[in-house]
Amino acid sequence: MTYDVIIIGAGITGAMTAYKLARCKLRTLVLEKGSDIASGATRANSAIVHAGYDAVPGTLKGKLGVDGSRQVGEIARRLNVPYxxxxxxxxxxxxxxxxxxxxxxxxxxxxxxxxxxxxxxxxxxxxxxxxxxxxxxxxxxxxxxIVCPWTLATAVSEVASLNGADFVFNFAVSGVSENADGSLTVTDGKTGYSARYVVNAAGVGADKIVEGDIWPEGEDKPVRINPxxxxxxxxxxxxxxxxxxxxxxxxxxxxxxxxxxxxxxxxxxxxxxxxxxxxxxxxxxxxxxxxxxxxxxxxxxxxxxxxxxxxxxxxxRPTPVCRSKDYCIVRSKKFPSRLLHAAGIESPGLASSPAVADYVVGILGEMGLELIPDPDFRDERPPVRRFKEMSDEEKRLAIASDPAWGRIICRCETITEGEIIDAIRRPLGARDLDGVKRRVRAGMGRCQGGFCSPRVTAILARELGADMYDITKKGPGSEILMRPSK
Ligand SMILES: Cc1cc2nc3c(=O)[nH]c(=O)nc-3n(C[C@H](O)[C@H](O)[C@H](O)COP(=O)(O)OP(=O)(O)OC[C@H]3O[C@@H](n4cnc5c(N)ncnc54)[C@H](O)[C@@H]3O)c2cc1C
Known part of the structure; x- marks a missing residue:
């Protein structure tokens, strides 16, 4: 199958782009190297929704900052994201x-x-x-x-997924090639996915997707991304x-x-x-x-x-090495009508992300992508219930409906088993310990998971029908328990 759009990277730039594209009748695929959404800069930053006074007027950062910041507040309120x-x-x-x-x-x-x-x-x-x-x-x-960056990225990804976008994790893109019909194949060296248009939102890895290919106007050489x-x-x-x-x-x-x-x-x-x-x-x-x-x-x-x-x-930070020091949202040199780079998205890339995504979608439209509104688009995700924030009556009802809501797993943050199960069963739900931690904060408190990690590991194994030894902290290679030697 050929997708309409493949997005490389499920950081806030990729996730927000998938969210915006979900409004149109399009088949979108997000390919992510990590085991979850927000595995790069979006995972660890100051989480400030900057007002927009820092950027030099006239730059992309300057143009997109204020609108992005306003939209983050709106999206957070609509999708129940801490803000x-x-x-x-x-x-x-x-x-x-x-x-x-x-x-x-x-x-x-x-x-x-x-x-x-x-x-x-x-x-x-x-x-x-x-x-x-x-x-x-x-x-x-x-x-x-201030916003919770993981919840923002997972919330918009959930909406994209519920509206038909596919997500593949643990897929490290190693190259892009052109097919006979002009579409592109994106590969990790073992398998490949094809699309009519590709967006490179690979953060600090963006300059490795197609070497020497991010070349904005006015620069005398291709942009490198420095960590x-x-x-x-x-x-x-x-x-x-x-x-x-x-x-x-x-x-x-x-x-x-x-x-x-x-x-x-x-x-x-x-x-x-x-x-x-x-x-x-x-x-x-x-x-x-x-x-x-x-x-x-x-x-x-x-x-x-x-x-x-x-x-x-x-x-x-994915710091672009270029004169402008601006976001590098530019068409590819090698595949100018098919590949768009959304690279070098440094701060305020989180705050600007909805406006960055609008800008990316606008350029895809100029490149020929048909942006036909999908009347079935729903800008919502399953409700998020936070035990700590419930009234006594709500707590009583939650526990009566399922006793898991009465079992506190993370004592520091008062997170119940009910919330952890929900985090796993949601669209694009948690598959590892960090996934649970980012979705519901089990392990984010004073003891940093010292008490709850073994119990979360057991819940993950039970819910996923997996062996405890296969449960990881953040994807393959980060298994938590060692198998006993025979
Ligand atoms: C220290 C620090 C402080 C910051 N503070 C703020 C702030 O307060 N406010 C603000 O607005 N912004 C802030 N930022 C900037 C903000 O975090 C970034 O602009 C934003 O997260 C960039 O998102 P992104 O999706 O472009 O990149 P990322 O979040 O890095 O996402 C890129 C994704 O691509 C994946 N990837 C990489 N290579 C490949 C590959 N080959 N194949 C498949 N997937 C791949 C990565 O795993 C990653 O998930 C800060 C950044 C840092 C690091």
């Missing part, structure tokens, strides 16, 4: 910083960011009581927010109230700088730094990195108690 419109501060500590936030304000105005203002004096500390008294002014953007790691510390939810807004320092050449922010789940996130790494899968956390982000966080909030950290992690 909070908390607003953000970019903090100034000296005159140079103040000039910088003024420049960001002007950019924001040009990009269409609503309601920004520069705040000074006591007002700053009324709004953000734990902010460093060395902060002299801040650019306040009330439209910024740039950002490390984080996550603080316990007990610290949840210390920051009301996302608090940034002024950005640097390498990125938006270290931030202190609430998360959509009530923790506090601190980080990231920005360091080039040679291995795109290098998500290690280093003592130097922790020291760097701790110092950055103390600049914003001198009394922050970093001893309340419950975990550390890192994400890898």
């Amino acid at each position: 909070k419109n908390c607003g953000s501060f970019v903090c100034a500590f000296d005159e140079k910083d103040e000039e910088h936030i003024k420049m960001l304000y002007d950019r924001g105005v040009a990009n269409g960011v609503p309601d920004m203002r520069i705040i000074r004096g006591e007002k700053l500390f009324e709004m953000e009581p734990n902010l460093s008294r060395a902060c002299t002014a801040a650019l306040y953007a009330p439209s910024a927010g 740039r790691r950002g490390e984080y510390v996550l603080l316990d939810s007990e610290m949840g109230g210390i920051a009301r807004h996302t608090l940034f320092v002024c950005p640097s050449e390498k990125g938006k700088g270290i931030l202190v922010s609430p998360t959509a789940h009530g923790n506090i996130i601190v980080g990231p730094n920005a360091n080039e790494v040679s291995d795109p899968d290098d998500t290690s956390v280093t003592p130097e990195g922790i020291a760097e982000i701790s110092a950055g966080a103390r600049k914003i909030m001198p009394d922050i108690n970093l001893r309340t950290a419950i975990t550390q992690f890192a994400g890898v």
